[in-house]
Amino acid sequence: MGAPYDPYNSGQQQPGGYGQNPQYPPGQQYPPGQYPQYQQAQYPQQGGYAPGPYPQQGGYPPGFQRGYLQGGPVGFQQAVTEAFRNAFNYYGRASRSAYWWFALFEVIAFVVLILLGAFLKAFGLVLDILGYIALFITVLPLTVRRLHDQDKSGFWVFIGLVPFVGGIVLLIFTLLEGTPGPNQYDIANR
Incomplete structure (x- = not known):
């Protein structure tokens, strides 16, 4: 039985036969590109991976345009019309632009409702109440979809x-960026 291996003793052979090649004695340099002891394994091409650059950031295939309920970016008019069109949809995702453009619309609508209430007295009060209910019914599922965009449950x-x-x-949650790729709340998963 020999002495135990000491990694700090350069004159000692490593256990397991590493570095012991009869063709090249210890201390001799291998010719460039020739490492007989460490042959690179040849593996067959695996399916499912496309050669070339990595997929585009976001995890979606190149050229894929996300729609409104998939968390795609929208402008002011589309954000308002789609929010009212999807007032009862608690599934899907809402991008930051969809949420905050509708928040701007809410501020404008509140100012208009307050002015109408001041000028129209009793009838204005009825319009105020109906307007506030319509905005609440619309913003609640929009907020849930905004949370879904970050892969959070709507119960948040x-x-x-x-x-x-x-x-x-909740304000911080609505300000955060959504998940860059598909998540469990995508409408395709429903």
């Missing part, structure tokens, strides 16, 4: 009911 919307802190947390 209830954190807004926690006094003081809940509204701030």
